[in-house]
Amino acid sequence: INQLCYLGGFPGDGLNKLFGVISEEIDTLYPSDSNLAKFKDGSEGSIKDYAEILRLNGAEVLAEYGYDFYKGTPAVTAHSYGKGTAYYVGARICNDSLRRIFLEMAEKAGIEYKKIPLGIEYHKRTAGRENYEFYLNNTEDVLSVENVTGTNILNGQNIDGVLVLEKYETAVIEASK
The missing domain is CATH 2.60.40.1180 (Golgi alpha-mannosidase II)
Known part of the structure; x- marks a missing residue:
């Protein structure tokens, strides 16, 4: 049997329940295109290469898209699951924004980290x-x-x-x- 189609949505194999989102569509962006992630804390980060259109299924929105037909829809989410939290980043966001997300994850999980310079x-x-x-x-x-x-x-x-x-x-x- 050749199984080229997996039913049940994306992310599959139960990951949509873990992340609390369903990916409706993945849109690739031209090199000249970009978007913006607007975080709840007021910070912003650039988006390039791809962007997913997400439907919430229990997750909390951490950042929304800033432009185009995506505007106001979830770009980054967090979902409490079991004893932890699953984060979903539905776009290729800039390193500064990823760093903020990783620091938030570490702080919420009680993981000790050290701030060091790049390099x-x-x-x-x-x-x-x-x-x-x-x-x-x-x-x-x-x-x-x-x-x-x-x-x-x-x-x-x-x-x-x-x-x-x-x-x-x-x-x-x-x-x-």
């Missing part, structure tokens, strides 16, 4: 009573990371507040829990 790679490891934070500057620029406290075990330098990384420099900060 810094960050990893945290725990061994016994010690935390080790790895910072890798992957750029040709000198970059600073705030709220860093501990000892850089690569050079013995004590850091109390701001870690400055030269281009392509790596630091491993040891701090007690």
Whole structure:
């Protein structure tokens, strides 16, 4: 049997229940076309490449489209499901808007996160009573990371507040829990 058509809507396999939306249509945008995501907090973000027309099925609207025939319809949603929340982004939105969504997700889930500049790679490891934070500057620029406290075990330098990384420099900060 060749199953080329899946009934039950999109996103399929029960994901429409998880996300609380049904995708009515996916519209691809020409390279010269764009739209706007207007978030409930007043912020806005650009949209390019594609946009979905969503029908709500229990989800809360976080952002609506700003232009064209999509105007006022959901672009980004959140839906409480089980013990968590499922987020659905129905368009290719700009990185700043995605970053805001990810930060909101982390805060609501109680996930600890660290704000670092673009170009810094960050990893945290725990061994016994010690935390080790790895910072890798992957750029040709000198970059600073705030709220860093501990000892850089690569050079013995004590850091109390701001870690400055030269281009392509790596630091491993040891701090007690």
